[in-house]
Amino acid sequence: MDTDLERLQDLVPNVIFFVDRRCYPDWEIVNQTIDFHDLTFIVEGKSYYYVDGVKHTIEAGDVIYIPVGSVREAHTSRKNPMHSYAFNFKWLPIENTEPLPLQTVTKNVITSEMIGYFKQFTHVWLSRQPGYAMQARALFMLIIHRLLTITNRDTALMRADHRVNQVLAYVAEHYPEELDLGGLADIVGLHRVYLGKLFKQNMGCSFKEYLNMIRINNAEMLLTTGGFSVTQVAERCGFRDISYFSNVFKSVKGYPPSTVSKIQQPD
Numbered sequence: 001m002d003t004d005l006e007r008l009q010d011l012v013p014n015v016i017f018f019v020d021r022r023c024y025p026d027w028e029i030v031n032q033t034i035d036f037h038d039l040t041f042i043v044e045g046k047s048y049y050y051v052d053g054v055k056h057t058i059e060a061g062d063v064i065y066i067p068v069g070s071v072r073e074a075h076t077s078r079k080n081p082m083h084s085y086a087f088n089f090k091w092l093p094i095e096n097t098e099p100l101p102l103q104t105v106t107k108n109v110i111t112s113e114m115i116g117y118f119k120q121f122t123h124v125w126l127s128r129q130p131g132y133a134m135q136a137r138a139l140f141m142l143i144i145h146r147l148l149t150i151t152n153r154d155t156a157l158m159r160a161d162h163r164v165n166q167v168l169a170y171v172a173e174h175y176p177e178e179l180d181l182g183g184l185a186d187i188v189g190l191h192r193v194y195l196g197k198l199f200k201q202n203m204g205c206s207f208k209e210y211l212n213m214i215r216i217n218n219a220e221m222l223l224t225t226g227g228f229s230v231t232q233v234a235e236r237c238g239f240r241d242i243s244y245f246s247n248v249f250k251s252v253k254g255y256p257p258s259t260v261s262k263i264q265q266p267d
Contacts, residue, residue, distance in 0.1 A: 008144075011096060015140055017088035020122050023047070027082070028075040036088045037100065038066040039144075041110055041118065044083035049074040051104055058082075061108040063147065067099040085118040087140060100144070102151065109150050113221045117143050163188040163195070164202045175214050176238040181207050215239065216252040223260040230257045 016036060021027075023045065031050075042062050049056045050073040051066050058064050066072050068090070076082045091098060121139045124132050166188050171179065181199075184207075185192040199207045219237040222228050231242050234257075239245035249257045 008098065008100070008148075011098060012092040013089045013137060013140055013144065014092050014094075015087055015089045015125075015136060017086075018121065018125050018136075019086050020118075021082070021084045021086050023076040023081040023083070025076065025078040025081055029073055031071065031073040033069065033071050034066065034088075035068060036090050037068050038064070038070075038072060038086065038088055039100070040064050040084050040086040041114070042082055042084045043110060043115060043118075045080045046077040047074055047082040047084075048077070049105075054104075056105045058105055061110050063102070063106045063109055065100055065102040065104060065106070068097045085122070087143075089140070101148065106147075106151055109147065111146075111150070111221075113224070114143060114146055116221075116224060117146070161198055161202050163190060164199055167195070167199065167207070171211060171214055175211065175218065176236060179211060179238070211238075212248050213252060216249050219245070219249060219257065220253065220260055223257060233257070 021040075040058075040063065042058050042060055042064070044060050046057065046059045049058060049064055049066075050071075051064075052071050056064060117139055121136060121143070124136045124139065167184050170184060170187065181196055182192045185195040188195065190198070196207060199210070203210055205213075215237040219233045219239075222233045222236060223230070228236070230246070234240075234242050234245035237245075239248070246257055253260075
């Protein structure tokens, strides 16, 4: 996946169509060959897509990606109509048709952070203020990056040792609490030193680095929603020392948390 990101990082997406799609029961896309990439995020309901003749059932939390040149057809569930955010885009330069490194359907990858980005994109796209195309492109690039990062993480989880997976699952649920490698070693029945080596071998970073990354990513999400001070966010994400939190945040993100806390969501 790192190689995929490096290959894509010099390409610029040009969104040619976007819709906050709230389907009626009879909504459908007629059979057609598309000359763009279709990236659709489903946040509610269910739909049925046919890509090159293969049927795919997609539900809330899923993403469907249909590359340029594919034959596409779709209709929504009448009992549970779909709500989705759909992006049709081409790469710049226009002759580049590089596909995203995604399966046709990726299950359960949409986060509250991504939904926040969708709402920001909708606001920018509809308001059409001067410079909106640049801002929309930047938001879409961020959405793509988050999506690829999440799918890369999930692939790593599938490859990881089952005891490391236990640790990751525990951290996901308890990251705001006091955590240390010794306590987690007891939970999975390993020696602290061995678990530390096993964790780094599987995840490519130390346990402390991983824990800080999880805490800081959640802190960033809380800060971007607004309504919380930096101190409140630090405490909610497991940091008892605000100075230490600020230093760790800046080392992970490259900018201080006070910068993020000034970002307001559109009305």
